[in-house]
């Protein structure tokens with residue numbers, strides 16, 4: 001290689017390199033541009049996909065939470081619908097039963113020529129008993145009751161009296177699956193105070209049910225009060241809750257009160273005699289109920305209405321005397337004393 005060539009080479013070398021590099025660069029640039037445009041296209045596709053994807057993601061998340069909410073809601077709704085369906089079925093079943101009983105009665109029963117009062121035991125012509133007709137609001141159909149011409153008590157319906165203890169108890173079980181009693185704490189508290197209670201005395205709310213809170217209220221005030229409720233409708237387990245007669249008899253009480261209970265007994269005299277066994281000698285019992293008049297007759301579970309002379313008779317037959325009788329609107333309360341023993345026979 002000559003000097004010129006060397007010089008040229010030397011001069012060209014960087015150019016060649018540069019040229020070479022430029023060529024490579026151009027090629028690379030072209031490739032890069034190509035790649036860039038591909039990347040851009042890819043990017044655009046990605047962005048598009050991403051926006052679609054994120055939209056989809058958001059939609060999915062939304063759907064997921066919707067599904068969860070829907071699941072929760074539909075589970076709740078299903079539960080509520082099931083409970084409501086069960087309720088309607090039982091109500092329908094009760095109503096069907098009693099409309100069948102009514103229909104059978106209309107078809108086959110011949111009206112009796114005579115009737116016996118379940119309280120005073122007087123037997124008289126059917127026509128002498130005043131007829132009261134009502135409709136049970138709780139699916140029990142037609143309620144025909146009769147008033148005794150001798151003691152004034154209104155009793156019935158016959159179809160309820162025809163039930164034995166087990167059947168009547170079963171009626172209550174079905175009834176309380178679909179119906180509830182109202183809160184009558186205020187009336188219970190009034191009935192309790194009509195006993196003129198002492199702070200050192202022990203008292204019992206007879207047939208306390210699960211709907212009223214007089215025992216809790218009175219205990220909070222420092223009174224020694226127990227609740228007696230043999231049915232499963234009773235309130236939650238508490239040490240003041242008595243569920244058996246044996247438990248009741250184990251600790252004699254200084255007083256007993258009840259609200260809306262007396263009219264439910266199939267044998268009210270026997271029920272009062274039984275209650276006396278749980279009381280200390282001479283203790284009082286107060287029974288509050290509007291059924292000292294012909295009120296709240298729209299339930300088949302009210303078997304007796306102690307009008308007129310029947311209240312005194314009830315007391316006498318149970319070996320009790322009436323201490324007081326108080327009426328304040330629909331609050332009616334009779335206080336019985338076990339102090340006086342009536343001559344028997």
Ligand SMILES: [Zn+2]
Pocket residue numbers: 117118119120121122148149150151152153
């Ligand atoms: Zn009678």
